Amino acid sequence: MKNLVSVEWLKNNIDKENLVVVDCRFDLQTPSYGKDSYQKGHIKGAFYMDMNKDLAGEVEEHGGRHPLPDLNIFKEKIENIGIGNNTIVVAYDDGEIAGASRFWWILKYLGHEKVYILSGGIKKWVEKKYPLTQDIPSKNKKEFNINLNEQIIVDMFEVREKKDKENVIIVDSRSKERYRGEFEPIDKVAGHIPGAKNYFWKDVLENNELKEYNKLKDHFKDLEKYEEVIVHCGSGITGCVNFVALDEIGINSKLYVGSWSDWISYSENEIAKGDE
DSSP states (O other): OOSEEOHHHHHHHTTOTTEEEEEOOOOTTOTTHHHHHHHHOBOTTEEEOOTTTTSSOOOOSSSOSSOOOOHHHHHHHHHHTTOOTTOEEEEEOSSSOHHHHHHHHHHHHTTOOOEEEETTHHHHHHHTTOOOBOOOOOOOOOOOOOOOOGGGEEOHHHHHHHTTOTTEEEEEOSOHHHHHTSOOSSSSSOSBOTTOEEOOGGGGEETTEEOOHHHHHHHTGGGTTOSEEEEEOSSSSTHHHHHHHHHHTTOOOEEESSHHHHHTTSTTSOOBOTTO
16 A cells, blocks of 8 residues: 555664654543543653644634645744655554544645554554553654645635536545435534545444555545546545545545535535435
């Protein structure tokens, strides 16, 4: 897999000077979960990135529940943990790769290529009986030059403009119940963007790891006919999992970062329910 590394690889390369490991564990329902878990024990050398404080910016009227962080502030944060343009970066979470994928995607958006996700996450690391530590690491500051990749991002206006085009597909990564509008535990309005197709993000996982190539290829086979694939979720986190999975099989996609929580912040936007 081109975007993931194994726990064996990480263990063998953990002490390399040009490697930075980032702990991205989080729980939307329990904001303190990630930091608490990190403090209890993390992979040697790992720095912690908080979903709400580091990987998202201030919530405003529009932009969704997890808008992108201020990129200059984020740039300084990654520089302070030793990430430069040539640094190899490995992000991990518990294995479901949602938090790690969000960090991975932001670095990709900033133009960084050498960023990977730990397959199986820290749970796989622990299963292998590899050690954890409570030590807080430090790295010499590096310089990171931003080179935005605008080919992997869209905003609400672009989604609104393109959602009805025959060569464009909108992929909704939320659960089927949320997509249909039957159940909405987080956002103020239930339903989905008209015309969007449902590909639940957890369906690309198997035994807490990303499915192998042929299974992903079969899962997404109906998307191959479209010229443009736009992925979203509730707030731009779990949609990144589908983004990574699509990239694994060579399907380029774009992330609607604001996602459903941004879409419904515009009262004039249409809302669909059911399977279509």
